[in-house]
Amino acid sequence: MFVCTACGRKFSLEEHHQRCPICNEPLQLENMKGKRRDGNVWERYRDFYSIPLSMDYSLGEGDTPIIRVDMYGNEFYLKNETLNPTWSFKDRGTFVAINRAIQMGFDRIGVVSTGNMAASVAAYGAHAGLDTIVLVSENILNEKISQLLPYGAKILKVKGDYGELYFKSLKIGKTRKIYFMNSDDPFRIEGYKTIAYELAEKVDVDYVFVPTSSGGLFRGVYKGFLELKESGTIDKIPEMVAVQAKGCSPICSAYPSGKIGRFKNASTIAHAIENPYPPSGNAVLRILKKNGWKCIAVEEDEIIKAQEELAYKGIFVQPASATTLAVLKKLNLKNSRIALILTGSGLKTKSIEYSKTIPLCDIEELEDCEVFK
Template sequence: MKKALFRCKTCGAEYDARKPVFRCSCGEPLDLVWDGSGIDHSQRCQAKRYSAFYPFEDEEWVPLGEGGTPLVEVKAFAAELGLADVRVKNESANPSWSFKDRGTAACVAHARALGYSRIGTVSTGNMAASVAAFGAAAGMETFILVKGDMAEEKMAPVAIYGVKLLRVQGAYDMLYSESLRLGEERGIYFMNSDVPFRAAGSRTISFEIAEDLGFSVPDWVVVPTSAGGNIRGIINGFEDLLKAGMTDRMPRFLCAQAAGCSPIATAFAAGAGKVTRFPSPHTIAHAIENPFPPSGNRTLSELRKYSSVAVSVSEEEIVKAQADMAHRGLFGQPGSCVPLACLRKAKAEGTVAEGQSAVLIMTGSGLKYTAAFAAHRLNWLDCSLEELGEKLK
């Protein structure tokens, strides 16, 4: 691994990235500082195409074909909202069906560079499957810690990779901190939701959006937000592009949350500088149901820096957005559809202006949370072979 730094944007402290540092001593998250940049246009996988944006040697990557996901234009949404352009970045096309694969690939490369043979994560679902998949590919002993109430339908798709899967009772944010403590004690690289290289992996979402748009920048990038690592990484990615002279401006960002668990949107609306624990979280958008996001404070700071916003929407608005996206061929899990609902609300309130452009980040596949079908009025018909002709009239 080449020399690189982690920097805290809150206090300015710097750390050697060639050491296992996961968080600043001030309690805030760390970001990768790396001056390399470049695109290998002959490659599709992020580990190859954007390798110059990372300080890793080729042999430290264990790619599974992550990245290179479609940026789908949806003219119907643009027409509905009076916008010049609306596109959906379909992250369900990643190997484990979610955006998490980008950060996991970068974290596994970092773990291998530091000599780790054991990795792990704390997850509500998407990250569990991602780390399990990449851990298996890398031949590393892998520990997956999930919430004590994680649905059965989410357990087997993680266990199939042969990992050590533990369903842990207790507060999710406490599990996060305890995993980092135990990881340091027992030699396990815990690549949790906002560790430096997980956020750094999300930068490639920005790189691909810019590339697909001819290195122009949309007016808005709308990101469903849980811990805050993904939106941090996407913001950093656009900063990278601007610094490298590949783009000429920054987009504005919309931090999209469910009203049933909206600590960042609540703090933003109150003008607060820090998030507080959201009481009694409950939402169909389980993938973004984090009541006390570890990158919440940083997200608030970044939103204000770039004249951006945080918006929350109701359960009814989320379910409608999921159905509307599916009717356009894009079936995302409920958390992935929160951006469309939030864009609608922001446009109705005048935050997003007529004729602007937006990219919605669809973070994961709808097939990852089939229990959400119960929220929709789905129907079908049964018939015999003899009746088929009549039914097809």
């Protein structure tokens, strides 16, 4: 059954709902209980899925490394989601949603996205042999297009309000029989929950810092921990911190009122979390308030510095992922075990200009070069 995250009403999985038909808030699948088995992450946690998941549609997503790094008096566990098939966490959600698409008889899928999710849906759609439509905003950067085009999806630039496009695409999807598997789709959430499962297998953390845009990832990771707790696998859910860039922080801004509004003049280097009107914003606020958790926004220079610090530990992430380390400075933590969800690869963004001059040396004089001293 689908359950509305706001009003709690239930709806059958047989109809292809995406948001609550009554209150228009996000739906999600009922929590599942189970125990861990053998195999890859989808096989180990098959008890936790009410729809069958066929490996025919998998590109090998999930089961990403967790790297321990000690910094600033804390133990960090870096969940490296950059090692998914299209180099972001989105692939976990796309895999589950593609399974749903096939089961419901869709032969066309779509997505509204300008970055990680666009590439993910294009790749999985291609692999499954589905007709795939990607709607991007008019002013999309060429570097994003070049990472998306190879998969052969149909791409359409749309002129107009990008927040509105999310809702409009769901409407068109209904009439045209196209499954728009957008950011907080209930089946995406079912994919993202595996991040919590994998974390809980390896380490018992005190905190999880989650880059938060539409809210889909935050909801998914939370649902995963909740299901493990209800199954008796873990005793306690780690404290989850929703992290945003100050330049686009609609969830943090709405914390006092409890109701998401549109964030004006959004602008941040962390493009992957630059959604000014997050469709799961209210749902995330409900989770934060219920648990007494925080939403924290970080500055641009802190993001850039944190990206550098993570690379100096061997992991090169996109700026959106670096917000997780940046947020540490806003919290007074010591001796804590903290999981950072590193959502996407640094190769995806050329946002940082490296102006450093590289020294040049002649091979004949190589031995005397400064670098060897």
